[in-house]
Structures are given as structure tokens and as C-alpha cells.
Amino acid sequence: MIDGEVGWSGGFAISDEWAGDGRHPGQVTWYAGRRHYEELLAGGVRIYEYRPTMVHAKSIAVDRAFCVVGTINFDNRSMSLNDEVALLVQAEGPAQAIHDRFLEDLELADELDLDAFRRRGAGERLIENAAVVFSRLI
Numbered sequence: 001m002i003d004g005e006v007g008w009s010g011g012f013a014i015s016d017e018w019a020g021d022g023r024h025p026g027q028v029t030w031y032a033g034r035r036h037y038e039e040l041l042a043g044g045v046r047i048y049e050y051r052p053t054m055v056h057a058k059s060i061a062v063d064r065a066f067c068v069v070g071t072i073n074f075d076n077r078s079m080s081l082n083d084e085v086a087l088l089v090q091a092e093g094p095a096q097a098i099h100d101r102f103l104e105d106l107e108l109a110d111e112l113d114l115d116a117f118r119r120r121g122a123g124e125r126l127i128e129n130a131a132v133v134f135s136r137l138i
Helices: 028-034 037-042 076-080 092-106 114-118 122-135
Strands: 007-009 012-014 017-020 046-050 058-062 066-070 086-089 109-111
Touching (some): 066 092
């Protein structure tokens, strides 16, 4: 959800608030993604981890004026191998609904703290770094 200042990471625009999957130990892609959290948190991005389960929806609301909902991931597999779909809607009603749902989901999420995240153990860091290598294979 883009709602504020936008920054850049790896060539992709990121918002100042992002909600991701909650803790899913053993999921390679989860650990691989967390490898970048420290840099994002240090850059002022607010990251929330959703507690109840994984959120698989890909949705974006921009200025409550338009939204994108779809299945596409921004990775090589989705762009070149998978059949993916995304719907862009330029209308305040649907965009507001996506925005409101995001805020509801934040009620069930924990915001990560940079200092606490930096204190995670060496084992966590090792798994995150190894997961980056293996995530490219799946």
C-alpha cells in the first residue's frame, strides 16, 4: 500500500508501510525476504508481520484513487514462466476498500522494531542468508 513517501529498494518502489507474512518457520522465501528487513527498517519503512496466517493477496492502493489486485509476483518465475493476472482499477470505491482492508489487517499484525530486529540471533541471520540462495531454486 503506498500511503506516504516512496523509497527505492532493488529498483522497485516501496511504500513507507508494508505488511508481510507472519512467522512461517521453515518457509525459505519468508527467511529470504527477512534478510532485507534491516535495511528497509533503517530507511524508515514500517514493516508489519501479519499474525493469523500468510496473506497471499497482492494488492496495492494508491492515494485511494486506484488499486491493483492480482496474482503476480515481481520475480523471474512469475514474469517468465507462470501465468499471472493483475487488474488495475481507477475508481475511488474499490481503492478505498483495499485501503480500508489493509488498515484492518494491520490490527492483526505486529510492527517490527529496528533495534529488536538487529538483536535477532546469529542462527536467524545464517538461515536468512542461506535462504536467499535456495529461494532462487524454488
